[in-house]
Amino acid sequence: MLSNSVLQRLASWCPWLLRDEPKLKQPVKVLVTGAAGQIGYAIVPMIARGLMLGLDQPVVLHMLDIPRMADALNGVRMELVDAALPLLRGVVSTTDEAEAFQGVNFAVLIGGWPRKEGMERKDLIAKNVAIYKSQAAALQQHAAPNCKVLVVANPANTNALVLKEFAPAVPARNITCLTRLDHNRALGQIAEKLGVHVGDVRNAVVWGNHSSTQFPDASHATARTEHGERPVRELVADDKWLSEEFVVTVQQRGAAVMKARKQSSSLSAASAACDHMRDWILGTPKGTWVSMGVYSDGSYGVPDGIFYSFPVTCEKGEWSIVQGEFLLFCQVDSNGSTTFS
Ligand SMILES: NC(=O)c1ccc[n+]([C@@H]2O[C@H](COP(=O)([O-])OP(=O)(O)OC[C@H]3O[C@@H](n4cnc5c(N)ncnc54)[C@H](O)[C@@H]3O)[C@@H](O)[C@H]2O)c1
Numbered sequence: 001m002l003s004n005s006v007l008q009r010l011a012s013w014c015p016w017l018l019r020d021e022p023k024l025k026q027p028v029k030v031l032v033t034g035a036a037g038q039i040g041y042a043i044v045p046m047i048a049r050g051l052m053l054g055l056d057q058p059v060v061l062h063m064l065d066i067p068r069m070a071d072a073l074n075g076v077r078m079e080l081v082d083a084a085l086p087l088l089r090g091v092v093s094t095t096d097e098a099e100a101f102q103g104v105n106f107a108v109l110i111g112g113w114p115r116k117e118g119m120e121r122k123d124l125i126a127k128n129v130a131i132y133k134s135q136a137a138a139l140q141q142h143a144a145p146n147c148k149v150l151v152v153a154n155p156a157n158t159n160a161l162v163l164k165e166f167a168p169a170v171p172a173r174n175i176t177c178l179t180r181l182d183h184n185r186a187l188g189q190i191a192e193k194l195g196v197h198v199g200d201v202r203n204a205v206v207w208g209n210h211s212s213t214q215f216p217d218a219s220h221a222t223a224r225t226e227h228g229e230r231p232v233r234e235l236v237a238d239d240k241w242l243s244e245e246f247v248v249t250v251q252q253r254g255a256a257v258m259k260a261r262k263q264s265s266s267l268s269a270a271s272a273a274c275d276h277m278r279d280w281i282l283g284t285p286k287g288t289w290v291s292m293g294v295y296s297d298g299s300y301g302v303p304d305g306i307f308y309s310f311p312v313t314c315e316k317g318e319w320s321i322v323q324g325e326f327l328l329f330c331q332v333d334s335n336g337s338t339t340f341s
Helices: 004-013 038-048 069-082 098-099 121-142 156-166 180-194 232-236 240-250 255-260 265-284
Strands: 028-033 061-063 088-094 106-109 148-152 175-176 205-207 215-217 223-227 226-231 289-293 308-315 316-321 329-332 339-340
Touching: 028 038, 028 098, 038 061, 038 069, 038 265, 061 069, 061 098, 061 205, 069 088, 088 098, 088 316, 106 121, 106 265, 121 156, 121 232, 148 156, 148 265, 156 175, 156 289, 156 308, 175 308, 180 205, 180 215, 180 223, 180 265, 180 289, 205 289, 215 240, 223 232, 223 265, 226 232, 232 240, 240 255, 265 289, 265 308, 289 316
Parallel strands: 028 061, 028 106, 061 088, 106 148, 148 175
Antiparallel strands: 175 289, 205 215, 205 308, 223 226, 289 308, 308 316, 329 339
16 A cells, blocks of 8 residues: 555656546547538547547547548648547548448538528539438448437538438438537527526527527526526516527527628537537436437427427437427428427
8 A cells, every 4th residue: 555645746756647537438430521621620629529429438530521622631630640639549531431431330410512602592402412312321331330420511401301311221310410509509698698607507499490490499498596497588587588689699690600700600510519419329417408400200290201400308329309398389381480389
C-alpha cells in the first residue's frame, strides 16, 4: 500500500497515472457524409470527443464527400490526426459510397445538393432523390445490421423517405431526420424570455418538417424555478408572445442566422445532431421528451407513411412517440403545413 505522501508525489510527477479513466466500450463505426462541408467540419470533432455516443465510446470515423472535395476531406482527416483525440480509433476518408458505408453502426447523412439562388424546390428534391437513392443502396448493402441513421441534409424529411423507400431491408424505425435544431431553438427562445438557464427548460415540441411550415409548440413546456417546475405558459404569462412571436422566431431562426453570418447554421446543427443521436442511443432523461423526425404511425392524425417531427422519448436505442399528453389532432396539407384542431 502506497502512503498518501507517495501518492501525492506520484500525482504531481505523472498525473495521468492516477486519473480515473472510464472503462471503454468496443469501438463503433460512425459515418458522416458531407464531412468536408460546414456542418461536417463542426461535427466530426464533437463525435470524436464523445459528445454523440458517450465519453466511454471509442469511435472509428468514416467520412464521405464527393470527388471534387477529396482534398478538403483529406485536410479534415489531417486535422483529426493533429487533434490527438483519445476516443478516435481510426479514420476512413473516402469518396466511395461502398467504402464509406462498410460496416457502419451509425450514419449521419449531411451531404446533399445545396439549394442555390433561383433553384425551385422541386429541382432541389430531384437532385437529392438521386443522391439518397444511391446512398440507400449502399446503406442496405454495406452497413452493419441495425445501423441507425440520422438524415440532416435538406429537405430532411423527404430525403429520409427516399432512403426508406430504396432501402426496404432497413427497418423504418432505424431512419430518422433532424428537427432537434428547431427543438433546441425553441428551448433557447423560452430560456431567454424567462431569463433562466436553457438546461432548466424542457418538453417543448416541434411538429412537422424542418422548414418554415413547422409548428413549434410550448403548450406543455416547463421550466425549473426556485418554486419548483412550472408550466412555461404560466411563467411567460403572455399567450400572444407564445402563439405569435415565439413561433415565428423559431420558424425563421435559420434565415436570421444566415442573414447575420452569411452562412447557414453549422455549429448549432452539428450540436443538435449529436443531441439527437445521444438521446436516441443512450435514452432521454426521465420525464423529458425531445423532437425527432420519425416515420409516422398515424399518431395525432398525421398521415402514416411520411417522416414527421413528433415528441418522442427514447429507451435502449428505441424511440416512441409520446401518447396521451396532447389533446390535438393534426391536419397536414400538401405543402407540409400543420393545422391543429
Ligand atoms: N435538418 C436541419 O436541421 C438542418 C440544419 C442545417 C442545415 N441542414 C442541411 O444540411 C446540409 C449540409 O449543410 P452544410 O451547411 O454542411 O452544407 P455544405 O454545402 O457546407 O456541405 C455539404 C457537403 O455535402 C457534400 N456532398 C454533396 N453531395 C454529396 C454526396 N452525394 N455524398 C456525400 N457528400 C456530398 C458537399 O460536397 C459538401 O461538402 C444542407 O442540406 C442543409 O440544408 C439541415
